Amino acid sequence: MELDKFRVGGLASLFYIPNFLTEEEGAAILRRVSMMPESSWANLKRRRLQNHGGTPHPDGMIPSEVPQFIHAVMDALVQAGVFKEEERPNHVLLNEYARGQGIAPHQDGPLYMPLVAILSLDGPALLQFWPSLHATKCGEAVASVLCLSNSLLVFNEEAYESHWHGIVERGADNIEHHTCNLHVLGDDYCVGTAVERGRRISLTVRRVLKIRDGEERILTQEAMEEEKRKERWWLSSRGEEHQIFQPSR
Numbered sequence: 001m002e003l004d005k006f007r008v009g010g011l012a013s014l015f016y017i018p019n020f021l022t023e024e025e026g027a028a029i030l031r032r033v034s035m036m037p038e039s040s041w042a043n044l045k046r047r048r049l050q051n052h053g054g055t056p057h058p059d060g061m062i063p064s065e066v067p068q069f070i071h072a073v074m075d076a077l078v079q080a081g082v083f084k085e086e087e088r089p090n091h092v093l094l095n096e097y098a099r100g101q102g103i104a105p106h107q108d109g110p111l112y113m114p115l116v117a118i119l120s121l122d123g124p125a126l127l128q129f130w131p132s133l134h135a136t137k138c139g140e141a142v143a144s145v146l147c148l149s150n151s152l153l154v155f156n157e158e159a160y161e162s163h164w165h166g167i168v169e170r171g172a173d174n175i176e177h178h179t180c181n182l183h184v185l186g187d188d189y190c191v192g193t194a195v196e197r198g199r200r201i202s203l204t205v206r207r208v209l210k211i212r213d214g215e216e217r218i219l220t221q222e223a224m225e226e227e228k229r230k231e232r233w234w235l236s237s238r239g240e241e242h243q244i245f246q247p248s249r
C-alpha cells in the first residue's frame with residue numbers, strides 16, 4: 001500500500017485509509033475485544049482502555065505478551081507498509097468510548113516513535129487537531145478527520161510533533177470546513193452534516209522507542225509494586241484521572 005496516495009491534506013502529515021479492514025475483519029476484532037476479561041480494562045473517567053505491549057516509561061518499557069488479535073493488527077500494519085519491518089510497532093492502546101465520550105486534547109509525546117496508526121471500529125468520531133495547547137482551549141481546530149468504522153488514520157511529523165489532537169465529548173459531530181477527509185467519505189457527507197456517534201473502539205498502534213532489558217525483570221514483590229506504580233504514572237500521564245484502576249496482571 002502506498003501511504004502517500006491516502007494523504008488527505010489539512011496538515012501535511014495526515015493519511016486516512018477508508019475500509020482498511022473489511023466488515024468481516026472489523027467484526028472479528030470486535031468479537032475478540034468482547035472476549036477480553038473484565039480485568040484487562042482500566043476505567044478512566046471518559047473511556048476505558050486496554051494497554052498491550054507493556055507500560056511505556058522514560059526508563060524503558062518492559063515488553064509483555066500481546067493477545068494474538070493485537071499481534072495480527074500490528075502485523076497487518078507492517079505488511080501494509082505503514083510501519084517499516086525494522087521499526088515494527090510494539091504497543092497498542094485499545095480505547096472504548098461510550099456514545100458521547102471523547103479524549104481530551106493531548107500530544108502522544110516523546111516515548112513513542114513519532115508515527116501513529118489509529119484503527120476505528122464500531123462507531124464514528126471526529127478527531128480534531130489544534131496547533132497549540134492554547135488553541136485547544138480557545139481556538140478552533142485547524143484540521144479534523146472523520147474516522148469511520150474500519151478506517152485507518154495515520155499521522156506523523158507536524159501532526160504528531162507540533163499539534164495536539166483529541167475527540168470532543170458530544171453525541172454527534174458536524175462535518176467542519178476543516179474536515180480534510182471529506183472528499184473520500186462519499187456522497188452522504190458534506191460540510192454541516194451531523195454524524196451520530198455510537199460506541200466506538202479504537203486501536204492506537206505505535207512503537208515505544210526505549211525497551212528495557214528482559215534481564216532486569218525481577219519479579220519480587222517490590223518489582224511488581226514498582227511496575228504498578230509505573231502503570232499508574234502512565235495512566236495519569238494520559239491526562240485523565242482514572243477512577244478505578246484494575247492492574248492487568
Ligand SMILES: O=C(O)CCC(=O)C(=O)O
Pocket residue numbers: 093095103108118127165202204
Ligand atoms: O481513539 C482515538 O481515535 C484517539 C486515541 C488517541 O489519541 C490515543 O490513544 O493517543
Ligand SMILES: [Fe+2]
Pocket residue numbers: 106107108165
Ligand atoms: Fe493520541
